[in-house]
Amino acid sequence: MADEFIKGLAILTGSGMVWFTVAAWYRTEGFGGTQLIAPRPEEDLGTYGEALLVIGDIALYFALIGAITFWVLVPAFREGRRAWEERQRAD
Amino acid sequence: MTERDHTEGVRTDGGEAQTDGGETDGGAGLPANVPPDDQTPTWHDRKARTQGLSRLTYEYFERARYEDQVLRQESDYVERDVLAFPTWPHETIRNLAITSFFLGMMFFVSAALPPHLPDPADPANTPPVILPDWYLYWSFGLLHLDPINPNLAILGGDKLVSDRVYGVLANLVVVGFIAMVPFLNKGSARRPVEEPFWGALGVAGVVFAITIAIVPIQNIVAEFIDIMTINLLFALSFILPVVAFFIAYAVLKTMQEGYMYELNKRYYRLRPPR
Numbered sequence: 001m002a003d004e005f006i007k008g009l010a011i012l013t014g015s016g017m018v019w020f021t022v023a024a025w026y027r028t029e030g031f032g033g034t035q036l037i038a039p040r041p042e043e044d045l046g047t048y049g050e051a052l053l054v055i056g057d058i059a060l061y062f063a064l065i066g067a068i069t070f071w072v073l074v075p076a077f078r079e080g081r082r083a084w085e086e087r088q089r090a091d
Numbered sequence: 092m093t094e095r096d097h098t099e100g101v102r103t104d105g106g107e108a109q110t111d112g113g114e115t116d117g118g119a120g121l122p123a124n125v126p127p128d129d130q131t132p133t134w135h136d137r138k139a140r141t142q143g144l145s146r147l148t149y150e151y152f153e154r155a156r157y158e159d160q161v162l163r164q165e166s167d168y169v170e171r172d173v174l175a176f177p178t179w180p181h182e183t184i185r186n187l188a189i190t191s192f193f194l195g196m197m198f199f200v201s202a203a204l205p206p207h208l209p210d211p212a213d214p215a216n217t218p219p220v221i222l223p224d225w226y227l228y229w230s231f232g233l234l235h236l237d238p239i240n241p242n243l244a245i246l247g248g249d250k251l252v253s254d255r256v257y258g259v260l261a262n263l264v265v266v267g268f269i270a271m272v273p274f275l276n277k278g279s280a281r282r283p284v285e286e287p288f289w290g291a292l293g294v295a296g297v298v299f300a301i302t303i304a305i306v307p308i309q310n311i312v313a314e315f316i317d318i319m320t321i322n323l324l325f326a327l328s329f330i331l332p333v334v335a336f337f338i339a340y341a342v343l344k345t346m347q348e349g350y351m352y353e354l355n356k357r358y359y360r361l362r363p364p365r
Contacts, residue, residue, distance in 0.1 A: 003144055017199075024204045031207035 004070045011066030015059045022056030155181070220308070228304035233265060234258035235306045238325055269296075284350045287343035295336035302328035 023036040026049065040053060140149040155176060176182055223231050240257040242248045252260065276289050283290030305312055309324040 006144075021203050031209065 004074055008067045008070030011070070012063050015063035015066065018059035019056050019063060022052050022059070026053055026056070220311070222307070228307075229300040230262055232303035232306040232328075233261040236261050238322075282350075284343050284346050287340050287347060290343050291336045291340035294339035295332040298335040299328075299332035302331050 020036070026041060026045070027038050028035050029038045045053070139145050222228070234255070236258055237254040240250050240252070240254050242250055250257075276286070280286040280289070283293070306325065306328055309321050313319045313321050313324055
């Protein structure tokens with residue numbers, strides 16, 4: 001159980017840091033404007049910029065889905081299987 | 092490394108050498124010391140030690156325990172009931188790892204995302220919203236309790252103390268209560284489920300810290316949410332903590348029995364009473 005927690009936390013924080021960096025570079029208008037979730041800039045970002053935007057999106061979804069998987073889905077699946085096995089044993 | 096290796100011949104309590112019950116006592120049929128069934132590690136426990144992080148942790152602790160025992164055997168110092176690791180190398184290397192991690196994080200963040208340096212303050216221009224630093228919002232909210240500073244009939248409808256003094260008194264009351272908590276509760280509980288009342292009180296306190304922080308900016312919040320009026324917001328900032336208290340208390344009380352049962356089961360299997 002503790003293993004699952006640290007896996008989820010590592011994914012959330014590590015991948016979240018990647019998203020956070022990319023979002024701060026390309027999705028932030030300024031200190032006073034929208035931060036981290038502003039629409040992507042209009043000008044040409046070049047190959048690296050485009051790639052970083054994609055990586056940022058991937059990192060965001062990986063962080064969210066990874067955390068949900070290890071904190072909710074995997075424990076729920078195990079609990080469900082345990083309950084099912086106990087019901088089988090009771091019958 | 093088996094359990095037997097480091098239990099044989101080690102005498103920590105001055106009595107018989109403890110074994111794990113694997114040998115017989117001269118053909119009497121039963122081993123000298125048979126652990127009860129609920130204290131024997133299950134197959135699940137044994138399997139959990141054979142892989143991954145749990146194996147690493149297990150081996151690390153076993154190694155530390157073994158070194159401890161060797162030291163005890165070689166020296167004549169008096170056995171103490173202390174479980175600890177030596178400063179060098181265990182604690183030092185661990186602390187170095189943690190320090191390096193946080194240093195790296197700071198270097199990374201400061202290099203990749205340099206902080207915003209605002210313009211110098213303009214003394215001729217007052218900003219529309221004035222707020223203290225975020226960790227003082229709750230205290231700032233307590234300074235805005237004018238609506239509940241009572242007008243006393245005995246004073247002809249006047250207030251006993253000014254609103255400013257009332258706010259400062261409210262701060263004193265809240266801080267005074269927080270200062271009293273360690274004397275009211277000794278903190279023997281390790282988790283909120285063990286003492287639902289105090290757990291729920293903590294939840295209510297956190298909720299109150301959030302709701303009271305909204306009081307100074309309630310006109311701004313009321314503009315954003317249609318159904319909110321300033322009066323409703325003010326009332327909610329005192330009602331919500333009470334509601335949170337009862338919800339948290341109900342949840343913790345419901346969890347308590349099952350949780351304590353599981354906890355005791357696990358605790359006594361891992362560390363059987365002597």
